[in-house]
Amino acid sequence: MTKQTVRDVDVNGKTCLVRVDFNVPVEPGTGIISDDSRIRAALPTIHHLQSNGARIVLCSHFGRPKGQVVEELRMSAIRQRATDWFGVEVIDAGLPGDKTNPADTIDSLKPGEIAMLENLRFHPGEEANSPGFADALASLADIYINDAFGAAHRAHASTVGVAEYLPAVAGYLMERELKMLTRALESEERPGVAVIGGAKVSDKIQVLANLTKRVDTVLIGGGMVAAFLKAQGYPSGGVEISDEDVHTAGQLLFSSEAKIMTPADVVVAREFDEDATPSVVDVTEVPGDCLVLDIGPVTRADYAEEIIAAKKIIWNGPMGVVEWESFAEGTFAVARAVAAVPDAFKLVGGGSTVAVIEELGLRSEITHVSTGGGASLEFLEGKVLPGVAALDDA
Ligand code: ADP
Ligand code: MG
Numbered sequence: 376m377t378k379q380t381v382r383d384v385d386v387n388g389k390t391c392l393v394r395v396d397f398n399v400p401v402e403p404g405t406g407i408i409s410d411d412s413r414i415r416a417a418l419p420t421i422h423h424l425q426s427n428g429a430r431i432v433l434c435s436h437f438g439r440p441k442g443q444v445v446e447e448l449r450m451s452a453i454r455q456r457a458t459d460w461f462g463v464e465v466i467d468a469g470l471p472g473d474k475t476n477p478a479d480t481i482d483s484l485k486p487g488e489i490a491m492l493e494n495l496r497f498h499p500g501e502e503a504n505s506p507g508f509a510d511a512l513a514s515l516a517d518i519y520i521n522d523a524f525g526a527a528h529r530a531h532a533s534t535v536g537v538a539e540y541l542p543a544v545a546g547y548l549m550e551r552e553l554k555m556l557t558r559a560l561e562s563e564e565r566p567g568v569a570v571i572g573g574a575k576v577s578d579k580i581q582v583l584a585n586l587t588k589r590v591d592t593v594l595i596g597g598g599m600v601a602a603f604l605k606a607q608g609y610p611s612g613g614v615e616i617s618d619e620d621v622h623t624a625g626q627l628l629f630s631s632e633a634k635i636m637t638p639a640d641v642v643v644a645r646e647f648d649e650d651a652t653p654s655v656v657d658v659t660e661v662p663g664d665c666l667v668l669d670i671g672p673v674t675r676a677d678y679a680e681e682i683i684a685a686k687k688i689i690w691n692g693p694m695g696v697v698e699w700e701s702f703a704e705g706t707f708a709v710a711r712a713v714a715a716v717p718d719a720f721k722l723v724g725g726g727s728t729v730a731v732i733e734e735l736g737l738r739s740e741i742t743h744v745s746t747g748g749g750a751s752l753e754f755l756e757g758k759v760l761p762g763v764a765a766l767d768d769a
Contacts, residue, residue: 376554378766379544381420381520386429390481392516393420393546394533396523396747397435397453406447411456413525416746420522420546421461421489430484432468432477432516433457434492434533435523442499454491466490470498471511481515501532509536522546524553525747527762528754538765545766548746553763555743556754559722560589564687569633570678570709572597573692573725576620581756586689587631594678595637596694596705601667603628603637610661612643636681640671642695642702653701669695670705679712688713691725691752706731714740724751 395417400409417433424431438448450467457465468480468490480490492512495501500508509532513519519541521527526534527549537543545553567590571579576599587593595603599620605611606625628635638658643665644651655671656662670678682688690713694705713721714737723732724745732738745751750760 376545376550377769378553378763379542379769380550381423381544381546383769384518384542384544386424386427386518388428388430388486389517390430390432390484390515391424391518391520392432392434392512392537392541393417393424393520394523394526394537395433395435396525397433397450397457398437398525399453399456401452406452408452408456411460413746414453414457414460416548417457417522417546418460420520420548423547424520425463425487428486430481430486431489432481432484432492433465433489434495434512436496436501436526436531436533437494438496440494440496442496442502444497448494448497450491450494457489457491461489463487463489468492470495471508471515472498477515495531495533502529504530504532504536506536508532510540512537513540516541519543520546521762521766522548523762524549524745525750527747527760528750528758530761534762535765538767543766545763549763551743552745552747552751555722556745556751558720559687559689560585560755560757562687562720564720566591566685567687567689568592568594568681568685570594570596570682570688570690570694570713571692572599572694572706573727574598576602576623579692580623582691582752583627585755585757587627587633587635590633590687590689592634592636592681592685593631594681594709595635596670596678596709597692599624600638600641600670604658604661604667607637609658610663612661612665612667613663614666636677638670638674639677640673641667642669642671642705644668644701649699649701651701668699669702672704675705675708678709682709682712683716685716686719688716688719688721689755690721690723691728691755693727693731697727697731707735710735710737713737724748724755
């Protein structure tokens with residue numbers, strides 16, 4: 376670990392400002408929290424701080440209020456859920472600039488007690504990374520701890536600005552994400568296999584470009600399959616593909632150090648519709664009026680063979696339109712293959728991809744399920760995340 380962590384600082388009697396990612400999904404309409412795993416993910420850091428006598432001030436963004444107060448985006452339900460999990464009341468501390476001064480609440484905290492700021496993005500200074508707001512946040516605490524890996528790709532006041540004013544260290548969740556993602560990119564465990572899918576080529580070009588330098592084999596699935604077929608001179612169906620995407624796919628195919636595998640067969644349909652009739656065709660025979668919506672059974676077996684032999688697996692992006700039963704099998708087959716590999720390092724990232732792992736109950740078979748969608752993708756692209764760069768070096 377090249378950055379300091381919460382274990383490197385003495386927190387006893389100190390007030391710690393902990394940036395967490397409590398941007399939880401909620402049910403539309405009711406606002407009921409549908410998945411509180413992001414709240415639970417903060418528990419290791421909270422326990423460490425409580426057992427070492429720190430006073431804790433949590434802060435997070437929630438939704439996109441764009442610099443103003445939006446009643447439905449208050450932290451109250453999140454604060455209640457955190458209270459349930461952490462076993463002590465999480466006290467509302469407001470936000471710098473509010474009528475109620477957060478410092479008054481925070482000053483009265485005893486060691487082990489927890490307060491939480493209001494939604495950081497209610498303040499325009501948060502996303503603007505304004506020095507004034509960063510300084511106001513910093514003035515509330517003695518130590519800054521970033522445990523919000525999912526927000527580390529954003530240069531905001533609570534992820535970057537505040538670190539200039541206080542000792543700045545990683546929390547447990549942040550540390551684990553960085554360790555696992557670094558291992559995914561840098562370890563010599565071989566063969567290394569990357570499985571990359573998802574909706575669009577443009578979303579995944581950077582990650583493909585980086586991973587082809589770091590693994591032995593890349594398996595291609597998802598919406599980008601059509602561009603890869605076209606680049607090889609195969610028919611690609613009725614979807615419009617930009618010349619740029621075909622060019623990118625071609626460059627990756629013909630100039631990568633890694634072996635790039637594309638499907639041998641695919642599942643196609645005439646409409647982009649849940650109830651469209653699926654048919655399996657060889658990649659040489661994709662009809663001109665059809666869309667490629669999943670990888671076919673031969674490809675599933677080919678990909679599974681590569682996966683099973685791997686010592687390191689990185690998976691991001693579904694192989695097909697996994698939300699629809701007729702086009703989900705390719706993704707499920709990859710998920711089961713990844714889960715079945717006995718002695719390999721396995722990292723899975725991406726919102727839809729992680730949802731599949733959860734849905735199939737395979738989380739325990741995966742070495743690391745990355746919590747940060749955009750952040751883990753940017754890390755795998757080889758970018759330095761601003762929220763990580765801002766932390767103190769070890
Ligand atoms: P993740 O969230 O795991 O990072 P992405 O956001 O890149 O993955 O892509 C997920 C989406 O890609 C899913 O909604 C899925 O339906 C879509 N998708 C996968 N394959 C196809 C395809 N062949 N055509 C259209 N959409 C696809
Ligand atoms: Mg996604």
